[in-house]
Amino acid sequence: MKIAVHNWLRPEPLDVSIERLARLGYDGLEITSKPATTDIPHVKKLLADNGVESPGALAFMAGGLDLFSDEPFVRAGSLDYLKRTIDLVAELGGYFVTVPCTVGKVVPTASEEDEWRWYVEGLRTAQEHATAAGVRLAVEPLNRFETYLINRADQALRLAEEVGPDCGVVLDIFHMNIEERSWRQAIELCRDRLVHFHVADNTRGACGDGEFDWNAIVGALRAIGYDGYLSVEFMPPIDRTPLAASPIDDPEGQGLEASMVRWLRDHSSGVFRETEYTAWLTRSLRTLRTAIATTAGDRR
Template sequence: MAIRLSMHNWMRPEPVEDTVSRLARHGYDAIEISSDPRNMDVADIRRLLGEHGVACAGSLALFMGGRDLVHEDVYIREASLGYLMDTIQLTEALGGTFVTVPCTVGKVVPMADPEAEWAWYVTALQRAQRHAANCGIRLAIEPLTRYETYLINRADQALRLAEEVGEDCGICLDIFHMNIEEADWKAALRASAPRLVNFHVAENNRLAPGSGAIDWSVLIEELLAVGYDGHLSVEFMPAVDRTPISDRHILEADDATLGRGMAKWLRDHASGILPADLYDAYTAQSAQTLRHHLTKAYARR
């Protein structure tokens, strides 16, 4: 099976019908949908996906605000696990195959000793893994940069966690984060191949593919070489630019009608509310750039 093209929908809070329509217009195969199980109409989303010919690749568990699987308060840990369990069921209902699981974004200070936090994390994910297996879903642990979490930053850490969780628990890699944290991203990718479930893509500056320094031909060749046939899931996130030279006009997260958790999530990504025209342009550019390099890579094989 060939590598397919997907995109998140957390980068710009908007009605899901707007996002799905945009993805279809720009030729995406699928969406990696941001999980909000208690506020999503599954039947309506399934209808939208069917009408536009866009699949649900999987979902992204939004560990933000009060969601934290390694919090010192056991009640917060249990509620966070409940959210992950609901996300697994949502993903199954939408026809997805994986749930991406990052650490809590923006939490950069631990609350307990390393052994306790590791035990909490492994135990929670083992419980989630059993539920996921029953639903035909794979968990995909995602490393993030040190600026977003202190806990899982590199592929080797994610692999160790997945191995301790056991069964077919997988990982999700992100070339933006790898470009910062990995000494050798190619070696990290090769070591991760047996458990690689999903792959996020953005430039080294976290802009849309084609706006930075990443050699997409080399990356795609490496993915093909290790036998990866999942999704390239686009996740650009332009930073707020408050200087006189800015041409992005990104609104501050606090200026929009958002929940406190989502506003903090956007701020923790150094961003805000992307205007629709910029979001559309980045969505189109990402698809064009990645399709171009995928086509060339398959033609060489």
Template sequence: MHIAAHNWMRAEPIRRTLERMRANGIEALEIAGEPAQYDTREVRALLKEHGVRCWGAVTLTTGERNLVSRDAARREATVDYMKRVVTMTRELDGEIVSLVPATVGKVVADGTPEEEWKWLVEGVKEVYDHAVRAGVRIAIEPLNRFETYLINRGDQALALADAVGPECGVCLDVFHMNIEEVDLHAAFRQAEGRIHDVHLADSNRFALGMGHLDFAAIVQTLREVGYDGALSLEFVATVDRTPANPYGPQVETDPIDISPQQKQFLIDHGSHLLSDAFYSSLFTRSMQVLRPLVGPR
């Protein structure tokens, strides 16, 4: 196993992300699925400069992106978007795309379960076929019930992967698992041989060691099931706006220009944009927990 990190949790130039990763000894990047934001030639050069490789990408299924929309044109546009994420991943020599099928934050269905399963399988199959040709693996990621009404547990993700194709797998995120799984270790074991990616945050979605999850036990279970991919940091800290705040200043006072949609997505997850210093401290805390468990880089 190796350690990776996402970059969608803070709006910043990718050079700054890679500087922070290098400073913390993080080997690989799981890049935000926004192909229009990146010149892959420039990103490849930055990855090489900082001694970091691309592990893969995660779809940011926001706005009108939705594989189970009743609107066929919207479903088609979402498939096209996800294919572009796959292409970006291939151009960066990445291996996986973690795929979230339905709009994040949407908790009301558009159709019957039968209709939506049909749309879902058709859409993911089209993305999957493109990924197979590109040499990229697709991993279906469950989210908790407060972020999606569709695909909340590992067994549901496995059922979708089974319906899509033999090389389709799952991405399991321990924050979501802590909410939805009866036993997250049993969920890892059920997915043995099918786990393509693992995302890490603590029980409160802060950095590792700031909640109650037992990461030594989690890493041991992953070793037992033969997982040998990335452990990808994906914490999303909320801003404490009260006098009880134990973290010090958290809020970014000089944000870079980002799209309104991206800004809203970050605010919805954490209530505000995070400062560089506080965000960096979350990486340091996480690596203090994770590096001893994984071993030297």
């Protein structure tokens, strides 16, 4: 298994992110898709110069992006964004695109039948585009406080099956800890379609800072034959009391689009400062490397 980081954790130039990952010993960068503003030749050179891969990207569904909106023009624009994300991944030499439901959409806007039909149709069209590019879509369940349609592994698997044989699933142990009766059973359920795996500890802190048994988690992935990436996705907790301990900065004034500022405000106390961010990355990498080494002979 290899270890990556998702670059939405600390908004900053990719030059800075990629150099840091290489210096710390990470293998890859799961890039947040911004096709309109990403200088692909420059990013490819950064990756090559630093010996870092980009195995895939997150199609960040927020800020008006919604594949099952009741507005046809919104669905069309979202599908176009997803196709351009697929092209971005293909050009960077990656193999998957993570597709969650719209973050922050917690109330339905149409019937269950219509939403499901629109979602399946949109993803089928996108997967056809992806298959031609050598890329797989991977549906990610998020917890009920972030979105409402796909929250569990069985729901993501059902959607992937209806989309087609090339569509996979991304699981995130933080979200699973909230929504699944058994994260072990969820991993086993998705064994034939598991494309990628997101990691943070039970409080969404750095790996090793909470109560998760990382040997057990990595061992369960080994047991189904998973040998892909573990992609780190931690967040500083929302704490606006005198007990707040994490040094953070306000996302305002950092050149972020409005949807990202809102996302950071809704999901964390703000933006990591560089020193704290590096420390969290270091602890996560150490924890995951140890678990990978410890379970290396575990092929149950």
